[in-house]
Amino acid sequence: MNANARGCMEKDERTHLVTDIVAKHKNSKGALIPILHEVQELYGYLPVEAQETIAKEMNVPISEVFGVISFYSFFSLNPKGKHKISICMGTACYVKGSGPILDKLKETLAIGVGETTEDGEFTLEDCRCLGACGLAPVLTINGKVFGRLTKDDIPEIIEGCKTEGGSVL
Amino acid sequence: MQLFRSHVLVCGGTGCTSSNSEAIMTELNEKLVKNQLDAEVKVVQTGCFGLCEEGPIMVIYPEGTMYCRVDVKDVPEIVEEHLLKGRLVTRLLEASSQVQEDEQDIEKSSFFKKQLRVALRNCGRINPEEIDEYIAFDGYKALTKALTEMSPGEVIQTIKDSGLRGRGGGGFPTGTKWDFAAQQINDEKYVCCNADEGDPGAFMDRSVLEGDPHSVIEAMTIAGYAIGATHGFVYVRAEYPIAVHRLQIAIDQAREYGLLGDNILDTGFKFDLEIRLGAGAFVCGEETALMTSIEGKRGEPRVRPPFPAVKGLWQKPTILNNVETFANIPVILLKGADWFASMGTERSKGTKVFAVGGKINNTGLVEIPMGTTLREVVYEIGGGIPGGKQFKAAQTGGPSGGCIPASHIDTPIDYESLIELGAMMGSGGLIVMDEDTCMVDIAKFFLEFTVDESCGKCTPCRLGTRRMKDILEKITKGKGVMSDIDELETLARDIKASSLCALGQTAPNPVLSTLHYFRDEYEAHIRDKKCPAGSCKALLAYEIIEENCKSCGLCAKNCPVNAISGNKKEKIPFVIDPTVCVKCGVCFEKCPFEAIKK
Numbered sequence: 223m224n225a226n227a228r229g230c231m232e233k234d235e236r237t238h239l240v241t242d243i244v245a246k247h248k249n250s251k252g253a254l255i256p257i258l259h260e261v262q263e264l265y266g267y268l269p270v271e272a273q274e275t276i277a278k279e280m281n282v283p284i285s286e287v288f289g290v291i292s293f294y295s296f297f298s299l300n301p302k303g304k305h306k307i308s309i310c311m312g313t314a315c316y317v318k319g320s321g322p323i324l325d326k327l328k329e330t331l332a333i334g335v336g337e338t339t340e341d342g343e344f345t346l347e348d349c350r351c352l353g354a355c356g357l358a359p360v361l362t363i364n365g366k367v368f369g370r371l372t373k374d375d376i377p378e379i380i381e382g383c384k385t386e387g388g389s390v391l
Numbered sequence: 392m393q394l395f396r397s398h399v400l401v402c403g404g405t406g407c408t409s410s411n412s413e414a415i416m417t418e419l420n421e422k423l424v425k426n427q428l429d430a431e432v433k434v435v436q437t438g439c440f441g442l443c444e445e446g447p448i449m450v451i452y453p454e455g456t457m458y459c460r461v462d463v464k465d466v467p468e469i470v471e472e473h474l475l476k477g478r479l480v481t482r483l484l485e486a487s488s489q490v491q492e493d494e495q496d497i498e499k500s501s502f503f504k505k506q507l508r509v510a511l512r513n514c515g516r517i518n519p520e521e522i523d524e525y526i527a528f529d530g531y532k533a534l535t536k537a538l539t540e541m542s543p544g545e546v547i548q549t550i551k552d553s554g555l556r557g558r559g560g561g562g563f564p565t566g567t568k569w570d571f572a573a574q575q576i577n578d579e580k581y582v583c584c585n586a587d588e589g590d591p592g593a594f595m596d597r598s599v600l601e602g603d604p605h606s607v608i609e610a611m612t613i614a615g616y617a618i619g620a621t622h623g624f625v626y627v628r629a630e631y632p633i634a635v636h637r638l639q640i641a642i643d644q645a646r647e648y649g650l651l652g653d654n655i656l657d658t659g660f661k662f663d664l665e666i667r668l669g670a671g672a673f674v675c676g677e678e679t680a681l682m683t684s685i686e687g688k689r690g691e692p693r694v695r696p697p698f699p700a701v702k703g704l705w706q707k708p709t710i711l712n713n714v715e716t717f718a719n720i721p722v723i724l725l726k727g728a729d730w731f732a733s734m735g736t737e738r739s740k741g742t743k744v745f746a747v748g749g750k751i752n753n754t755g756l757v758e759i760p761m762g763t764t765l766r767e768v769v770y771e772i773g774g775g776i777p778g779g780k781q782f783k784a785a786q787t788g789g790p791s792g793g794c795i796p797a798s799h800i801d802t803p804i805d806y807e808s809l810i811e812l813g814a815m816m817g818s819g820g821l822i823v824m825d826e827d828t829c830m831v832d833i834a835k836f837f838l839e840f841t842v843d844e845s846c847g848k849c850t851p852c853r854l855g856t857r858r859m860k861d862i863l864e865k866i867t868k869g870k871g872v873m874s875d876i877d878e879l880e881t882l883a884r885d886i887k888a889s890s891l892c893a894l895g896q897t898a899p900n901p902v903l904s905t906l907h908y909f910r911d912e913y914e915a916h917i918r919d920k921k922c923p924a925g926s927c928k929a930l931l932a933y934e935i936i937e938e939n940c941k942s943c944g945l946c947a948k949n950c951p952v953n954a955i956s957g958n959k960k961e962k963i964p965f966v967i968d969p970t971v972c973v974k975c976g977v978c979f980e981k982c983p984f985e986a987i988k989k
Contacts, residue, residue, distance in 0.1 A: 356443025
């Protein structure tokens with residue numbers, strides 16, 4: 223189940239699920255990061271109420287939970303757009319021109335890196351090496367890989383996301 | 392056991408999966424059933440073959456035919472022609488190596504010929520999700536040998552004698568590290584595997600985990616036996632979902648077979664493994680930071696000593712090796728230290744896997760004996776530079792490494808020679824750059840990376856790298872002054888000397904190395920306000936060469952800001968108005984007569 227589908231659930235039900243996740247890991251050493259991974263899977267990000275639940279159930283200050291979340295770029299404090307675009311900024315892609323592609327994305331979507339469009343459709347992110355260097359330069363949209371790109375491919379890819387009825391690719 | 396006359400191996404590595412190899416397998420299975428071949432031909436999903444550029448890759452045995460850039464719609468032809476009638480589908484053979492039809496065996500292609508696959512021995516040969524296939528290729532035989540025929544001390548001595556050094560960057564002798572941990576008296580010790588492959592452009596660890604996860608499990612268990620540990624952690628990047636998935640399958644299968652758990656192979660030895668996911672922090676590739684992260688905290692490094700072999704995870708003696716290092720262990724125990732030490736150079740034994748990328752024809756994963764020259768890697772295995780361009784430099788070691796310029800292309804690659812050149816082995820990313828790559832821009836790229844990834848704990852790294860980046864930005868924008876170069880050098884020296892961990896200590900390397908070999912490029916940016924590679928946008932000026940212009944008007948038609956004027960009918964050459972030009976480069980790309988220069 224993806225994060226959006228889960229968004230329809232009742233808030234209370236999710237808090238309950240967070241409690242379950244914490245209970246599952248609580249007795250293993252160094253459990254906080256595995257817990258955060260699972261909770262982020264549940265919400266699509268890590269909202270304050272989930273952080274509070276985690277802190278309470280683990281019996282640690284919320285500052286510690288927040289400290290860990292803010293340290294790691296994989297954890298997000300904000301909800302993501304329906305289409306999450308990650309452009310690879312690894313060396314191989316950079317040398318093959320991912321810079322101009324990123325510029326084109328920013329221009330087309332009118333947002334910066336790490337931002338989400340106002341309509342909640344697109345989030346733009348840069349990432350470090352997806353390991354698909356043979357297809358460089360690459361980007362992913364919700365995990366689907368688009369490779370051997372030029373900046374002229376961008377408008378079509380963005381349009382493609384919109385015309386599929388806004389559905390997740 | 393069912394026998395098949397033919398095996399079709401389809402690459403299931405990340406690169407090929409990204410270009411649809413899963414759909415190819417589905418189609419293949421359907422077409423086999425349709426042609427009633429499903430009892431004779433078996434489809435196997437394997438790990439990475441290494442030739443990622445030409446993916447998706449399919450290899451058909453017993454012939455060893457390799458088909459490249461296979462599309463779903465090529466599948467019926469492959470089934471009907473190759474598998475049914477025994478005729479090659481020549482248009483899908485590897486194009487770049489110009490193999491003859493009678494030489495279509497993959498082992499003979501120029502990409503594979505010079506390689507020696509030790510760490511990658513099973514990648515592209517077995518199905519990583521089937522423990523039996525690993526066992527059939529001598530899997531877990533080394534573990535059996537260690538547990539039943541060797542003492543922990545003998546295991547360590549064998550690794551020491553082999554000369555194996557850490558493949559993750561530093562090149563520390565693996566056996567010595569194990570020995571330190573073994574000497575500690577403690578009832579709790581840990582074995583950790585560093586699979587937090589953060590160097591942008593390196594993906595060999597991921598390929599081993601995807602293609603041969605059992606080799607890592609087996610090696611970690613052997614390490615546990617050698618140092619006296621009962622628990623291990625594999626710290627993997629969360630960005631590697633396929634690797635995590637296959638590793639988990641492998642761990643479960645090993646437990647089921649009694650190769651992990653309480654009483655391994657009925658010897659009474661106890662060892663188990665757990666996967667821990669990283670969360671996108673490059674610094675967690677540093678050993679002390681990685682362990683702090685496994686402990687569930689902010690992944691900040693700490694001062695060494697004490698070294699992890701004395702006080703590591705939860706203050707207990709811990710060894711940490713990277714994936715490729717572990718992948719070498721089982722073969723060393725089976726074939727012996729002498730065999731391993733017979734490969735490579737005097738102080739760097741064995742082989743090294745490189746992820747070759749950038750401006751090169753055969754992007755992919757190559758494993759070569761230490762001491763192979765860069766020229767062999769770039770021109771023979773890598774197939775040279777696309778578009779007939781000039782080789783300018785190769786960058787190794789990622790954000791901690793440096794460049795090897797064209798003048799040193801014949802240097803044999805090993806730990807020492809790379810350090811001497813101001814580069815480093817690193818984890819094995821090797822990015823090839825051609826004449827269009829600006830070295831100042833590349834230095835800036837790596838500094839941007841370290842600025843982003845600095846954990847912020849110590850000041851030299853947190854602030855110093857940012858100052859260096861600011862100066863490089865100034866230079867690429869044409870606003871540099873000559874004293875900036877001195878300032879970069881002073882900053883570099885201070886950051887190297889005073890940073891807490893290897894991230895900061897090595898962060899200035901890309902700048903120092905490019906300054907050393909390409910100082911003239913820095914000076915051209917500063918003094919002449921020119922980017923010799925034509926890459927830094929702020930320093931570009933597009934101009935139409937009058938003699939070459941055929942007045943076709945294509946440039947003016949495509950210019951988004953109407954900066955180009957001229958007359959097509961009266962054959963008046965076109966000109967660019969520099970005050971309007973936004974330097975987008977469209978005219979340069981569109982001109983069919985190469986009449987536009989930058």
